[in-house]
Amino acid sequence: MCKFSLKGVDFVQISTLFRKFLVLLPPNNINEMKLFQFTAIVIMVLLAMKLLILPRRAVSSYAASRSRWLMVGGTGLLGTQFLLQYMLGLRELGVTQAAMLNLSLFVPSSWMMSLAVLFIQKGRITKIDKYIGLMAWAVVLVLLFVAAITDNRPLLSDTPELRWAEIAGSSCYLAMQGYYTWRQMINLRGMRQTLANYYDSDMGSMLNWMQISIITLGIMAMMVPLLIFISGPVLALFGLLFFVGIFYLVDSFCLYTVSTTAAQMTEAEQNEQEVEMEEVSEEGNNSNAISDDNLQRVEQAVKKWTAEGGHLRNGLKLPNAAEEMQIPRYLLSVWLKQSGRHYSEWINDLRIEEAKHTMNEHPDWSNEAIAQHCGFSDRCYFQKRFKESTGMTPAQFIANK
Structure with missing residues (x-):
């Protein structure tokens, strides 16, 4: 698989510029959480840049182009979430307040990234695929809004109503991601079968990155409800998994689009479509059967x-x-x-x-x-x-x- 890197980009200089920018933000006590959030901002921006500078030939198809922009949107929302966490200091106020912001932006981010994977898999998405995430996000926002205005308490108050709303919202997020994981795994199995029915060697391994990314997104959704109640080392462990998972997803997507792998997949899919058309044309509705004469x-x-x-x-x-x-x-x-x-x-x-x-x-x-x-x-x-x-x-x- 071809290598792809941000040639000519000075990461140290970018990091220095970010630090100068963050100095202008409201003063906060610098601690490990701030460094964690700052690192997340830098990583998300660099990943978005990597997606934006992909060669034009790599994203010339409709599916690749849509996938790229959905990935950019997903990483952009994640970067925005960490920037707001840094500016508002919600982790210092309590886990509940931070979880409120996490849910508000994690859900649409995961939605976009899940759609990006579906686009790169099948070249299209269904209406259900498109609106499941939108409905889940809307439900989460309504739950948080209703809980936030209950008892006329300040927006960032830690109330039982808000916590229960976040638990319900996390469950909604988990259900949404469960649906997308199911759809993506079905498509992935179909892609591997398509490759196996065209090439004479095992080509399915070139899609391992996709399987790992799908599983990672699912695990992240499963862990979100737990994070409402925890902090400290467990939160740091989740953060490490999160960074590695998102970086792996975006980096592997970039490698996939610029390599010959995507073209090989397209070639196999075109053959499958042509074979199906020939079957219907020659055998009619009984295209999965073969006559005794043809069998012989x-x-x-x-x-x-x-x-x-x-x-x-x-x-x-x-x-x-x-x-x-x-x-x-x-x-x-x-x-x-x-x-x-x-x-x-x-x-x-x-x-x-x-x-x-x-x-x-x-x-x-x-x-x-x-x-x-x-x-x-x-x-x-x-x-x-x-x-x-x-x-x-x-x-x-x-x-x-």
Whole structure:
């Protein structure tokens, strides 16, 4: 994956400018919480800058552009939240007052970042996806407003009503994030299946960053209700998780957009759409089934193709394999679907069988030579797949002959 950095940006100078700016703010006792908040402000601004200076080609698509601006909005709200915490000193007043501001800005921030992930996953969002977060935010604001004006107490007073409103608001936030986590995990599983049905090697690992980010956002939402009542070391631990999680999400998003990974995902998705259109066009409503004649046709083509060693060429995508077999790609796709296997799983199983045969015939061959002969991308991937399939390393397989 390509590396991406803020070249030419002097972080020390930016930090110094921030300190000079914060000196102009209302005086506060400098303590660990202030330093924590100051660090958060700097990090959020730098992450927003990183998103803003992404190369134009990286965000040229509609989905990438929308995702980028949603990420900018999310990090901007987080930075605003920490700036207000610094200026107003709400943590010094009490955890409840700080939680009121946290909920008011954390909810829309998480909403925006969740929508950004959905956009980068599917290129679009549904109306439910769009408005679930808006409704959750509105409910939280109404709860806080009603509680704040109860008994004609000052806005920043620590009242039981406000605390209960924050608990209810946190539960609403948790429900919102739970919905988005569920949607994102379903989409992620679909993306991995799309990759597995197109490429001949395991490409799903390139989406691990997305899974980690989804889980992190969910964990953060789960911890918010607890933070209403706690402070000290536990709060510091949450802060560390928060910084690492947000930084990882934004940084990985930037790497994903500027690398070839996004283009590879798009290529696989386009193939999936074309295969589905071919299925409907040729088979009609019964597109998930295959006639006996076509089944026999595919099996004969596969048998001939494997006998000629067609499966031993590295980098063989499903459309290329179907073309070499001289069958429509939708037939190969439906045949694999009926057998309950993905394309990458199927072709690598064939290669593993060839590797076993090769090791029996040539026990003196190196793993590198076997991997190259059998169509694996490299030695490490061959060893990994071989052990997953047989429960043994290649060396153990040869020793146990």
